[in-house]
Amino acid sequence: MRIPITKKWCAILIPAMVIVFFSSGFLFAPNNPMESNLLARYAAPSAEYPFGTDDMGRCILSRILYGGWTTLGIVLGGSLIVFILGTVLGMLTSRAVMKENALVDGLINAVTAIPPIAYLIVFIGAWGSGAKTTLIALTVSYILRYIKLVRTRTDMEMGKAYVMCAVAAGASKLRILLVHIFPNLISEMIRFLCLSCADMILAITGFSFIGLGLGDNMVDWGGMILDARGALVLHPTMILYPIAAVILSTLCFNIIGKQLTAKEAE
Amino acid sequence: MLKIEQLSVREKSGRYLLQNISMEIQAGQVIGLTGHSGSGKTTLLRSVFGMLHRTCHIDAGKILLNDMDLSHLSRRDHRELCGKRLGFIPQNPMTAFDSRMKIGRQMQETFQKRLHLKKDEADALAKEKLLLVNLKDTARILGAYPPELSGGMLQRVAVAILLGMSPDYILADEPTAALDEENRDLLLLIMQEQLTKKGVLFVSHDVDALKMLCRKVYVLGAGQIIEQGTMETLLSEPETDWMKQFSSLNRKESRGDWKWEKL
Numbered sequence: 341m342r343i344p345i346t347k348k349w350c351a352i353l354i355p356a357m358v359i360v361f362f363s364s365g366f367l368f369a370p371n372n373p374m375e376s377n378l379l380a381r382y383a384a385p386s387a388e389y390p391f392g393t394d395d396m397g398r399c400i401l402s403r404i405l406y407g408g409w410t411t412l413g414i415v416l417g418g419s420l421i422v423f424i425l426g427t428v429l430g431m432l433t434s435r436a437v438m439k440e441n442a443l444v445d446g447l448i449n450a451v452t453a454i455p456p457i458a459y460l461i462v463f464i465g466a467w468g469s470g471a472k473t474t475l476i477a478l479t480v481s482y483i484l485r486y487i488k489l490v491r492t493r494t495d496m497e498m499g500k501a502y503v504m505c506a507v508a509a510g511a512s513k514l515r516i517l518l519v520h521i522f523p524n525l526i527s528e529m530i531r532f533l534c535l536s537c538a539d540m541i542l543a544i545t546g547f548s549f550i551g552l553g554l555g556d557n558m559v560d561w562g563g564m565i566l567d568a569r570g571a572l573v574l575h576p577t578m579i580l581y582p583i584a585a586v587i588l589s590t591l592c593f594n595i596i597g598k599q600l601t602a603k604e605a606e
Numbered sequence: 607m608l609k610i611e612q613l614s615v616r617e618k619s620g621r622y623l624l625q626n627i628s629m630e631i632q633a634g635q636v637i638g639l640t641g642h643s644g645s646g647k648t649t650l651l652r653s654v655f656g657m658l659h660r661t662c663h664i665d666a667g668k669i670l671l672n673d674m675d676l677s678h679l680s681r682r683d684h685r686e687l688c689g690k691r692l693g694f695i696p697q698n699p700m701t702a703f704d705s706r707m708k709i710g711r712q713m714q715e716t717f718q719k720r721l722h723l724k725k726d727e728a729d730a731l732a733k734e735k736l737l738l739v740n741l742k743d744t745a746r747i748l749g750a751y752p753p754e755l756s757g758g759m760l761q762r763v764a765v766a767i768l769l770g771m772s773p774d775y776i777l778a779d780e781p782t783a784a785l786d787e788e789n790r791d792l793l794l795l796i797m798q799e800q801l802t803k804k805g806v807l808f809v810s811h812d813v814d815a816l817k818m819l820c821r822k823v824y825v826l827g828a829g830q831i832i833e834q835g836t837m838e839t840l841l842s843e844p845e846t847d848w849m850k851q852f853s854s855l856n857r858k859e860s861r862g863d864w865k866w867e868k869l
Contacts, residue, residue: 439660501701508655508696509767510689510720519715520704 351599355592362408362589363416371399373406373559382575391581394564395571400578404585406559412589414471414554415540418479419533426483427529430490431517436498452488456481460543464552471554474544482536489532490525497521527600534597538590545586561586607632608654608775608805613667613677615646615653615829623649623662624829631805633774636797638816638837639809641826642848647809650826651777653677655692656684671775689720693773693804695781699760703752709763710748717770735766739796758789765796775805782812794818813837813852825849 366373370390377397385392391400431437433444456478463477497503498521506516548554548562561582568579608631615624624646631637639647652658654669656679669676671691676684688694696702703712710732717728733744739762741747752760761781768776778797782790794815797806810816816823817837825833825840825848832846841853 501696501698502704504657505694505696505702505764506704507657507685508688508692508694509716509771510685510687512685515719520707523706524704 348599348602352596355595358592359412359589362405362585363412364409365405366402366409369399369402369405371402373398373402374557375399382571382578392577394567394578400564400581403559403564404561404581407561407564407582408585408589410471410554410558410560411541411544414475414478414544415537418475418482418540419537421479422483422486422536423529423533426486427490427522427525429483430487431494431521433487434491434494434498436494436513436517436521448484448488448491452484454481456485456539457543460547461552464547469547469552469555471558474547474554478540478543482540485536486529486532490529493525493528494521497524531597531600534593534600538593538597541586541590541593607670607672608807609668609670610650610654611668611670613650613653613669614665615649615658615662616665617662622665622829624653627667627826627829627831629824629831631775631807633805634803635821636801636806636808636819638820638823639807639826640811640816640823640852641832645826646829647826648779649829651694651779651807651809654777655688655694656681689716689771689773691773691775693768693771693776695761695764695768695776695778697780698784699757699764700752700784702764703760705752707751708748709750709752709755713748713763713767713770716767720771731770732766735770736763738769738800739763739766740792741766756789758785758792761785761789761793762796765793765800769800773804775807776801777807777809779809780811781808782810782815790815813841 370388375398377393380389380393380397381395383389383393383397389399389401391404394400394403433448438444459481460474460477463473463480467473494517498516503516503520506520511520544554544560545562545565548560549566551566554560554563564582565579565586568575568582571578610627610629613624613627614622616622627646627650629637629639639650641647649658649662653664654676656676658664664677667677671687676687679687703709710729713732714725714728717723717731718725721728721731723731729748732748736744736747741759741762747755747759747763755763761784781797782793785793790812798819806819808816808819820837822834823837823840824831825846827846827848833840833844833849840849844850844853
């Protein structure tokens, strides 16, 4: 019995640690990610530059770590906003609180039918690229899906027998929502957020790769892949580091999401 | 006295779910309520608790709890009565508890919030009432999550909560339906012993239970009371078709004095 439980926790804790490493690793970065050293362009890995340098002689390791901070900062910050605001709004619009309302139903169905990437394009088109725009666009696009999920699940949970028993024992609606429904939803909501975090990383990286990224004075993985593309033939290792970082972090979010699902299924 | 006077409940579409229902439940009395499924038994219970679905409403009549009309109470006032004055025993105990909360916490919080007790007082009350319903291993029960206990045990926990809250009137929605023979007998025994001073409305299809507990039984059919009387007279002199079928089924069951024999 003991080994599987330890295994399961490892399967959640190790990916979580990798994510923490990528999002806070910039604190231990060996060099300034923006400082170029034209004498050491395309340097091989050394004690000073553990992963070598890029076409401007900037430390790749430091850039990976700072890039992780910007990318995962947006992703985690966005998820936190989605979690808090989405939960409140989802519960408020559920049938437990509101009367059945065809307008709200239709509106939510309509806006969630548009894929998140379309929102990103519209927002970036309207306000130009930048970290703030990306954060807002991602938050808005995911919060709508999230509200829909919370709303539906709240309604389902409200229909269960224990809620009727709680009412018969004199519990208030607020108490039922906060003490009974919310804890019953939380694992599913975290699972949803983990999977959407992985999507968000790909979206941010993808957009910054095609130049709609976070702006010029920000380091991020998509931008690094774009820069490294020019030197792909002569220095192929340069492109591998940011790609590995993207793969590793999305993989970690996916593993956590999957493990939580497996735990739930028990 | 819990008195239901000429109660009619109507759906939005205009269909009557209950029509002109009148009954009286006095303290110390167990009143039975039976009828085929869909005849409005649960709707009747829901209207007493003020938990009717949004699509239906009380059209006419009164629900009087000691001369206080419940049918027009606000949600908040109604809630004050639920649990304290009116108790509920659920049909399926397996789904009646929040599966992510320990039994101990559910009992303790209910007592704390509703009876304004301190934490340790609520704990002590929970233990005391669990012993009353013959759940001796209180520490295990209180520390267990609902799915870890059997249906019979959970149903007794539900009764223990009721005993702790001590409402004057108890509405039981087919409390024995999801239980096996042994647990059913145990529950009926506990109800007979512990609920002597309460007024109980016992909704059930269980003839033996109705016979054993109830002084008077009402039969609902399509939202109306179609028959009433003691279970014995209902069975021996059934008037309506449904009751005739019900009693003949019952007789067949009781005629079986044969045994399984090993070949």
